[in-house]
Amino acid sequence: MxxxxxxxxxxxxxxxxxxxxxxxxxxxxxxxxxxxxxxxxxxxxxxxxxxxxxxxxxxxxxxxxxxxxxxxxxxxxxxxxxxEAMRMEHYIIPVLQSLVEHTGETASIYIRHGSYRLCQYRVNSPHQLGVHKQPGDVRPMDEASSAIILRNFGDNGEHKVAIKLPLFTEGASDPYAASMSIPVFQGGGAMLGALVLAGPCNRLNAERAEQYSDLMLSSALSLSRQLGGEAAFLRALQAPA
The missing domain is CATH 1.10.10.10 (Winged helix-like DNA-binding domain superfamily/Winged helix DNA-binding domain)
Structure with a gap:
């Protein structure tokens, strides 16, 4: 008792x-x-x-x-x-590194930056042929998976329409590139951004994306849990009311 x-x-x-x-x-x-x-x-x-x-x-x-x-x-x-003690990269970078090790593709975190999306953290693919960008790179809010995730999800897991997570798109920003994305949340339910796995279409295709689906889900859940946003992440998986 x-x-x-x-x-x-x-x-x-x-x-x-x-x-x-x-x-x-x-x-x-x-x-x-x-x-x-x-x-x-x-x-x-x-x-x-x-x-x-x-x-x-x-x-x-x-x-x-x-x-x-x-x-x-x-x-x-x-x-x-x-x-200052809980620098997010101490939690984020190991998750990105693990994704790269398991898939061979580039892993990153994109955040909303006004009318653009900004790459905040990234671990590049070891392959010479891959999607290689650096933190700080800015991309348009087009129809790439990360842009759709950033537009659709808000704080506390609130979302506008039901999306099968992780979301896979190909040829949106680059006709030869594909990506899959899923939201990540932090303390207080605030949305951190989109966890993204990206690579060339000939490697990261729909079939391969399906194989990586559970890995992306577990990675986003683990990161959200470490940052204090597990409850918000689980709400994001539910259909909107």
Whole structure:
């Protein structure tokens, strides 16, 4: 039987209540009233009031002119430390390298960049004949698989139309090139971009793409899980409501 906050040692109980207050803030919240924090945490109002004093003193919360609570500058400082420590390439590059090792084709991550798509990370194919580009290359939002994925999927796995994932296209940007793509998500459900496998049409054809389908699915799931976006990725696999 799990112990609730009331049965825990005093120090741990207070720590868990403090974490409950901080974690009740959700994406999109600018400020929360005392009543709303009490409702979300299901803590006693006097407990929230007492613990909020410590959070205000330490900079984890601030109060605005209306008396409502906002996340404070200490949260931003810790987030910066976390972001710097968790450099995405430490997670992304090994996944891309694994795809290249298993398929011999070029693996990359494309993100939406205004009205274009931008190659953010890439591991090139070892073959002399292949699709070789560099991070920072910009491509049009045409009918290539990565462009379709970036247009169709948004945060939290939301999508406009049902697409069989991974999506395979050939001859869209280059008559001799083919690609297959699948969305990847990160913490908070935000869409990171499209995980792409690309190669020449004579090697990466529809039959070969079908053989790589499970590999692409498992790679995108693994990466999304490592970045904190597993739930959003799983929603992306479902048909839109």
């Amino acid at each position: 799990n112990s609730g906050p009331e049965t825990l040692p005093p120090g741990r109980a207070s720590a868990e209540r403090i974490l409950t207050i901080l974690s009740c803030f959700e994406r999109g919240d600018e400020a929360l009233s005392l009543a709303e924090i009490t409702r979300r945490t299901e803590l006693v109002k006097s407990t929230v009031l007492r613990l909020s004093v410590a959070l205000l003193d330490s900079g984890f919360l601030v109060r605005d002119i209306h008396g409502d609570y906002r996340l404070g500058p200490e949260i931003a400082r810790l987030n910066l430390i976390y972001t």
